[in-house]
Structures are given as structure tokens and as C-alpha cells.
Amino acid sequence: MQRLKNKVAIITGGAGGIGMGTAQLFLNEGAKVMLVGRTESTLRKGIADLDNPNVDFCVADVSKATDTKAYLKKTMDIFGKIDILFANAGIEGPFSPIADYPEEMFDSVIAINLKGVWLGCKYGIPRMSEGGSVIITSSVAGLKGFSGLGAYTTSKHGVIGIMRVAALESAVRNIRVNxxxxxxxxxxxxxxxxxxxxxxxxxxxxxxFEAGVPFGRYAEVEEIADLVLFLASDESRYITGSTYVIDGGMVAS
Structure with missing residues (x-):
């Protein structure tokens, strides 16, 4: 049984590793998918690699309201509805202590990682089908501090706040946010x-990094995609406002 049959999903950061891995799994499970990213050539390559008639793309900067509205409109125009929003776009920024961190890079990381999620929820949730699902990519850096990654850590803590508020506000329409x-x-x-x-x-x-993970290795994109699939599917229909850690035991250590 296809777990996302007749569902329409948007994946921001769609041409990256987690985005592409999730897109492939969603397509295998019967979804129609809109990939969103900033670079047309990378998105076109992703579409070619996926080789599936049920995937399209939209070039957009998630930190801009006009671009956010554009990828939502294109999804509605092509596929007719939105059931799943995987807000996955993000950048890491430079590795630098706060005292030396370039202010313009801080602004860029916050704009994409935090404001991009906020805009996706602001304009996306009202357009979503009842019973839909929003999945936001945070990080273990949203749950603990990492020296040298101040902007990234700040942004990933921030999206938890957006998630919790959006989950409460969307519950009346049975839209889940995690x-x-x-x-x-x-x-x-x-x-x-x-x-x-x-x-x-x-x-x-x-x-x-591997030494800090009890499992002793990095995750593979397919392992992350499996979790996203669960949260996108009706199997998670009573789950909202929650944080899902997938880190090989890193936060627990």
C-alpha cells in the first residue's frame, strides 16, 4: 500500500541531500512532489535523477514572501492542492565564534533557516488541505549549543517556537506541525x-563528530527520509507540536 497515495507535497531545500532522498521516497509512496530551491540547474538535475512524471520544481528564495507565494501558487496550479509541507531549506553559515561572526552572514542564516520556515507556515498552512502535515527540519543544534555555529544554532532553536505556535493554531483544521x-x-x-x-x-x-555519536557514524539521508515519511503519512495523524530527534543518541550522551 502506498502511504502517500493522492497526496501533494512541497519540499524546500529540494535539491539537497535530505530533500532529494525524501522526494524519492515520497514519489515511491505515491505522492506528487514540488521541489523548491534557489538554483535552477541543480533542481533540473534533481528532476532528471528522479525521472518521475509526478515531480516538478520551482526556483524560489524561501526568505522572500513573493517567492514563497510563488512556489505555493505553482504547486496549486499544477497539482491542485497541498497536503504536505516539508520546510527543509537551510544553510550552515561559517564556523566562527560569536565575537567574530560576520553580521551579514548571521542575517542570511536567520533569513533562510528561520524566516523561511515562518513564511512557509504563514502562507502555506492557510492553503493546505485539512488533515495535512508540516514537517520542519531543525537539528540537534536546536536542542543544545554548538560552539562556532551561533547563527545556525539560533535558527534551529527558533523553528521549534514556530512549530509549537503553528501546531496550536492549526489544530482546528487537524493540520499537524512537527x-x-x-x-x-x-x-x-x-x-x-x-x-x-x-x-x-x-x-x-x-x-x-562521529566520536560524539553513540552509534559512531553519521546518518544516511534515507534514514532521515523514513522519519519524514512517517510524519507526512496518516500514521502520524494524532501527533502534533512534537520534536523528533534522529541523531544516533547524540543528544542523550
Whole structure:
């Protein structure tokens, strides 16, 4: 049985590792999918890799209201409804202590990671079908502090507040809103963080992160996608306002 049959999903950060892994799983489970991202060439490559008639894309900057309205409108125009919003777009920003952190980069991280989620909820939830699901990508950095990642950590804490308020406000229409909190995942973002921490020996930084995970390894995108699928499906129909940690035991340690 296809768990998302006849469902329509939007995935922001759609061309990234978690976005693409989730898109593939959603399509396999019967959904129609709109990928949202800032770079057309990357989105086109993603569409080609997925090779499925039930996926389309929209070039948009999630930190802008006009672009947010545009990807929502395109989804409605093509697929006729919105059942699932996976607010997954995010950037890591530089690795730097607060005292040295560039103000313009702080603003950029907050705009995409935090305001982008707020705009998605503000304009997306009113357009969603009753009984729909919003899944927001936070991080273990939304639950604890990480030196050198001040803007990223701030943004990932902030989306929990958006989630909890949106969950309360959307309950009257049975729309669920939850956050997921991955630890390190084998994606481009972690490669960039490793290199930023240790430019001459990124592998050393990777081993340091792995040492902080009781399972001793990074997650794979497919493992994150499995959790997102559960929260997108009707199996989670009575779950809202919750934080879902998927980190190999990192927060517990």
C-alpha cells in the first residue's frame, strides 16, 4: 500500500541531500512532489535523477514572501492542492565564534533557516488541505549549543517556537506541525562544516563528530527520509507540536 497515495507535497531545500532522498521516497509512496530551491540547474538535475512524471520544481528564495507565494501558487496550479509541507531549506553559515561572526552572514542564516520556515507556515498552512502535515527540519543544534555555529544554532532553536505556535493554531483544521532534529548526516552541508572546522584535515573533523555519536557514524539521508515519511503519512495523524530527534543518541550522551 502506498502511504502517500493522492497526496501533494512541497519540499524546500529540494535539491539537497535530505530533500532529494525524501522526494524519492515520497514519489515511491505515491505522492506528487514540488521541489523548491534557489538554483535552477541543480533542481533540473534533481528532476532528471528522479525521472518521475509526478515531480516538478520551482526556483524560489524561501526568505522572500513573493517567492514563497510563488512556489505555493505553482504547486496549486499544477497539482491542485497541498497536503504536505516539508520546510527543509537551510544553510550552515561559517564556523566562527560569536565575537567574530560576520553580521551579514548571521542575517542570511536567520533569513533562510528561520524566516523561511515562518513564511512557509504563514502562507502555506492557510492553503493546505485539512488533515495535512508540516514537517520542519531543525537539528540537534536546536536542542543544545554548538560552539562556532551561533547563527545556525539560533535558527534551529527558533523553528521549534514556530512549530509549537503553528501546531496550536492549526489544530482546528487537524493540520499537524512537527520538527525533526537530525544529528550529522552524510550530506554536502556536513562536508562544508568539516572543511570549515579543519581546512587542512576535514577527515579529522568528521572523526570528531562521529566520536560524539553513540552509534559512531553519521546518518544516511534515507534514514532521515523514513522519519519524514512517517510524519507526512496518516500514521502520524494524532501527533502534533512534537520534536523528533534522529541523531544516533547524540543528544542523550
Amino acid at each position: 520538527t525533526i532534529h537530525p544529528g550529522p548526516v552524510n550530506t554536502r552541508m556536513m562536508r562544508a562544516i568539516e572543511k570549515d572546522i579543519s581546512p587542512d584535515n576535514a577527515q579529522k573533523a568528521k572523526k570528531g
